[in-house]
């Protein structure tokens with residue numbers, strides 16, 4: 385495709401994404417469905433340009449007024465992800481001059497908001513929480529995430545799969561913390577690989593793998609994944625249980641549970657029982673009260689720990705939405721806890737970086753649920769032989785909660801708290 389046509393398509397797609405009426409990944413997928421003639425390289429340029437603009441939107445909004453032409457085109461030029469000479473071939477003389485002027489601006493002289501590119505309501509609590517480390521976090525949130533795989537522990541060994549991938553031309557190295565993880569070089573098309581087709585690997589961020597590991601579900605146990613969604617963690621837990629026992633995958637979204645089914649078929653697991661529930665107090669939940677060994681609540685959340693992958697969330701979320709979410713999170717945790725039998729383990733997790741969705745929810749639950757004793761996540765990680773590289777925070781010795789950060793651990797932002805029912 386001619387550079388001019390690629391830039392026009394980038395601007396066209398951006399115009400749709402920046403309406404923020406649907407998640408960016410859904411708009412991008414729809415655009416590709418409607419423009420079937422786009423090749424793989426053009427698709428990559430369009431998607432990466434869109435994400436680059438979403439990541440640095442405040443900075444580009446600041447630069448855009450000095451340019452000319454439609455705004456979406458100006459943003460596409462600023463965020464263009466492709467060779468510079470390719471882009472230059474799409475620009476007129478005025479645009480070339482303007483881009484050179486923008487390139488020459490010293491980032492150190494910019495306002496803070498144009499450097500961190502976060503809305504103020506999000507930047508403020510993160511600055512309070514992190515102090516100096518706010519800036520490394522802001523930078524890491526504006527970079528793309530690596531592609532991590534989880535090896536199916538029921539069917540395969542990590543080293544064997546790594547070797548198999550290498551023979552297929554895909555370079556991978558073991559993830560630093562998860563015993564099941566492989567981190568890939570670049571973004572190869574995984575779904576074309578035999579290892580994927582036969583269920584030996586699934587795409588899953590290393591942090592997400594660690595949440596499943598914390599549950600430490602054993603052979604033959606009764607386990608509930610209360611917010612299973614499309615089953616990322618369910619599959620990891622089912623494999624850790626060696627396809628024994630009974631693992632219920634609950635979710636209020638039947639649509640998301642449907643997406644679990646093909647993954648389940650590939651995984652060769654037969655111990656997973658997906659069930660759509662109407663809400664967290666559903667009859668099905670009541671029937672299992674006091675009967676379950678382990679429960680994980682991977683709660684619906686703002687998703688603000690995943691901004692590397694979903695940069696549109698910082699523009700689509702709001703303080704009101706987060707506040708409403710926290711009410712839901714507390715209610716789900718309370719209901720899910722009723723499932724546990726004495727001695728059972730409860731995990732509460734989110735992919736948010738905000739205290740309000742994490743420590744605040746965990747602390748309120750500890751205060752109200754007298755039968756639940758907090759477990760130090762550092763100890764659980766130690767038992768699972770996960771290298772402790774400041775993965776935890778909170779509590780008297782900083783070992784109470786799991787706290788994963790993109791700038792420190794190379795994972796998405798995750799939180800987890802654990803309790804044992806007495």
Ligand SMILES: C[S@@+](CC[C@H](N)C(=O)[O-])C[C@H]1O[C@@H](n2cnc3c(N)ncnc32)[C@H](O)[C@@H]1O
Pocket residue numbers: 592610611612613614615616617618634635636637640661663664682683684685716
């Ligand atoms: C963070 S996502 C789960 C991701 C999933 N565990 C994984 O690893 O792929 C949260 C899920 O909670 C579900 N959810 C929302 N409200 C719920 C409720 N009241 N009870 C159970 N699940 C709920 C959402 O449909 C969503 O799929």
